[in-house]
Every structure is written in C-alpha cells, then in structure tokens.
Amino acid sequence: MEEAPDEFQVIAELFAPLARGFPGALGLKDDAALLPEAPGTDLVLTADAMVAGVHFLPDDPPDLVARKLLRVNLSDLAAKGARPVAALLTAAFPLGTTLDWLRRFAAGLGEDLERYGLPLIGGDTVATPGPLTLSLTALGRVPAGGALLRGAARVGDTIWVSGTIGDGTLGLEAARGGLAGMDPSDIAWLASRYRLPEPRVTVGPQLAGLAHAAMDVSDGLVQDLGHICRASGIGAVVEAARVPLSPAARAALAAGRSQLASLLTGGDDYELLFTAPPDAAAALAGLTAAGVALTAIGRMVRGTGVEVVGPDGGTLRLARTGWRHFAAPG
C-alpha cells in the first residue's frame, strides 16, 4: 500500500513550483503571502468552492478538476472587468488520495495558471473523510472605480452574452452519458464545455467603459439576469430566438434531447452576461472580432424580473430559473 503523501512534501514538490516568479508567495513556505499594493487600482476578490459529486463528477480527471476550479474563478474576475493577479487554494483531499492523483491535479492547475498568467500564492491542504472539497480565492485588478458591477444596468441598455448558452447543462448530461445516440463529436464537445469552461479573460477587461452591468452566467442565464435586474432595480426582456446556441446545442434541440427552456436556465456556461447602452454596439462588434462572439439578446426595461419572449412571440414559461447551490443537488 502506498504511504500517505506527506503534506510538506506535496506542497514543496507539487505546489511550490506554481508560485515561481512571484516573490510575495514566499515559495509557499510561509503561512501567508505578500502582495505589494499598487496605487490607482482596486483589487477584485472572488472565491468559489467545488465539491466532488456536486460540482464535478468524482471520476473526472484531476487535471480538469483543478483547471475548472481556477477557471470558474477567473470567469468571475473577467465579468468584473479584472485582470487576474494571483490565487490561493484550499483543498480537502479525501483520505487515500494518491501522490499520482495529486501530481495530475497540480499539473493541471499549473498549466492553467501559466495560461492565464497568474501564480498560486498560498492556501492550505488538509485531509477529509468526505469527498474532495476545493476552494479557490482569486485576486484580480481593475483601474480604481472601474469594476463592472451587477447593479449598474439602466433602462434601455442592450443585453449581451459572450459565446453560446446552454452548453454547460448539456455538457453535464453528456459527461454523465445521458446524450447517447447523438453525434459522438457533439457529445465530446459538450462534455468538454462542462468540464473545462473558457473564462472570457480577454474580453472582460475590454468591456470597461463600454458595459454598464456585468456578471458571468454560472447558474443559468435567466436566473443570473434576474440578479442584474434585482441589483439594478429594473427588468429585462430576452428574445429567446436571439440567444446564441452552439451547433451541438442546436442538434440536441432538433433531436428532442433538450428544450430551449432548459438551455436558458441550465448552469455552468461561464459566459459573460452584460448590459451596455445601444451606442456601444459598434465598439462591442469590434471586440467580437477578437475571437469570442458577443451577441445582443434583449434589453433592460422598467419593471422587475426577466421576461423571456419565445420564438412565437409569446412569453416563454420556465419551470425553474436556474441552479441553487445550497439546496440538495438535483
């Protein structure tokens, strides 16, 4: 039987290399990290937790689990218009976690930290008799006062999303084997969208000065837009037919394997959702050319809540608006 990995060895060999190049991380050898403060900027801080069996599948590859954990946090930073600066990881690893598993986890985390240009500067590793439970705190920076907030939407704003909507919830189904019969390449693509979201780190900071309100779509488009409505004190009308869908999602709809309402309320898309005045459309179209499609899907209106207008012009009725983390997982 393999000996339990030693905490200090794991940190020194697997995680300390992820702090390289950032002196304030103190080589992950101290109890804290240092971040010299920069005048004229605001730090943006976000933290997300993930539990095996709830937020990812227990047998998901460890490198993808680590990368998703980082990416969901980077998605939050991007939605605030922030550039990533550093991350802290706390991990409760199940008893019996092998050194090989940890190596793959750290390798995946390292790959994405390098891809997105930020160091791991601290955290904590503990053992748990329960499922793998991860928490990551990500720090980003915006010019002082420049963060995009939920509550800044105005009546008349156009509502925009990046990328395509609904792939996350379909991807979860695909990863669970629930879309058997569909084109295998569509299934694989959807599963990868679920396992490895693409945080819109390039587009997010470019929205500064163009967008009013912003957040990322993590709990379902309708519910998340509802948060912008509540925080801004106004309402929203979404035209379902304008919501951008991937070819795979269109195929799932055409084959009767999903419904539009499910795609608009499913979680795990990690696309940007933002509002902008109509006269920002041309500038936003310019950003579109940078690689990620931005699509106008509706407008902010007087009133409260989100109305979704279906393809037939009538209001689409939704059984649920999105995902609530705190209730029992469905």
Next chain:
Amino acid sequence: MEEAPDEFQVIAELFAPLARGFPGALGLKDDAALLPEAPGTDLVLTADAMVAGVHFLPDDPPDLVARKLLRVNLSDLAAKGARPVAALLTAAFPLGTTLDWLRRFAAGLGEDLERYGLPLIGGDTVATPGPLTLSLTALGRVPAGGALLRGAARVGDTIWVSGTIGDGTLGLEAARGGLAGMDPSDIAWLASRYRLPEPRVTVGPQLAGLAHAAMDVSDGLVQDLGHICRASGIGAVVEAARVPLSPAARAALAAGRSQLASLLTGGDDYELLFTAPPDAAAALAGLTAAGVALTAIGRMVRGTGVEVVGPDGGTLRLARTGWRHFAAPG
C-alpha cells in the same frame, strides 16, 4: 421536515449583515468584492481550511466553529505583524444543515468579525454530502516590507512565545472527555482554549521592528520552530523548563495526565513564536505589560533543527515533532 434553507436567503439574511460598513463587499450581492489598494502597504493573505471531525468536533457549537475558523486565520496574520482588513468565507454545508444551525454559525462569525474589526467581503456557500468543510481567506496589511517572515531568524536571536504552550492539545483531550478526574474548571478552561484560540492580534503588529522571524504555533511548538530553522538556515535550542505552561497544563503534568513532550509537540496553541535580537528584550518586556505574556524560551544557533533541552539538562527525546495535516488524522 424543515425546508432546506435557500442559498440566496441565507446569504442575504445571515451573511450580508457581516459585510456592513464595507462598501467594497457590495452587500455580498455580487460575485466579487472590491478592495481599493493603498500605497505604501503590503497586503498579507492567508487561507486555512477546517473539516468537521478533523479540525473540530462534529458536535462543537456552530458559533464556536465559525469563530475558531476566523481566529486561526487571524493568528496567521498576527504572526506576520499584519492588522486584519477583510475575510472571504467558502463553506460546504452538509445536506440537512438547518437554518437554526446556520444562524448560530453566522452569529458567531459576526461576533468575532466585530471583535477583531474586519468585514466579511465575499465567498461561496455550497452543499456537500460530506462533512462540514470550511475555508477562510483573511487579508491583512503591513507597512511595505514590514511583514515578519519565517526565514528571518539569525544566530544569537532569542526565541520567544506568547501566552502558554500545550493548552491546545490538552484542550482537545478535554473536549473529548479524556481528562475526567481533573479539576472541572481546568477541564473547561482547557477545552475552551482548544475551541476558541486567542489570536494575538494586538501583539503581532507591535513586533514590527523588534522581531526577526515569526510564525504562529499551530502544529506544535517544536515542529513550527523547525520551520523557522529550515527557512532561516540555522538551528534552535529550546529550554523546556522555560516554556510557559498554564496552571491547568501544570496540573495535568503533575497528575500524570500528560507529558511535557506532548505539550511541546501538540497542535492548536495559536500563540506567536518569534525570534528577536537579545537587545530587543527590554522593549518586548514592555509589550508583555500590554496583557499577553511574552516568554523567552531559547536561542537560535548555528546548525540545523531544534534541540530541546529537558529539565535535567539533557536533550529531550520526542517521538513526534508535531501535527501533519495531510496524513490521516490520528
């Protein structure tokens, strides 16, 4: 059966009040928090995780669990010489956690946030099929370049600790009912030391300019001092007879309920451990008058590792040096 508490309601009613007075927390309604950066200071960041059944007892009162979680992080900040600024909490609550339990948890957290003068500015709450798993990221501030680090000890430095050593490990035993027969008031006092450490937040920042290396004693005095030795590239000699013990710990020793070696290697003390040049002794004695005793227990020497000199003048042999989080809990 009570309905599962709603995530948004829990955050709005129980946790958002803990963000009051700090605009950058955005009322815990956004996905991120904002912290305007201050020139001339370094942020100090630390994160600790705690798992029910590993780091606290599953039936510990929820308010004490929350307060301990905050305090162990504040202890890390204090050991760096930092004043607390803000905290982010991620919590994986077991399915079936009641609103009453959550209320008591939030009340305890709120009580100590107020006591130590920092707001909750963000985080995440999720459900878990496993044990309660908590992670807290704490931010503090020091004057730029002024943080106390592990690696700054020098040969000839005096080794100091705050408070008393060994109460944490005795307190765990007391909380488990393992000290039956001892004076009930000693048992209660020790258990409270385990459940509710006193982070040395006042003394820590006052060590700036006086201390060289510092950390907090969380995994056992000898092991933690070993970290300072390794990071500083030198050794340490501790005189066991000088290590300050509480009256309750002395009673436990006298009654044969514990051994000195156990007290020097047990975890959960959350006292400050630091080194300072001999000529700082008078100034440090002045701090002693501020409420927490500071005691010189040894000195830093050429060499490697920690030698503990026993009451008889010989080297004390230790079966283990401290607590390793990552291995299976003992």
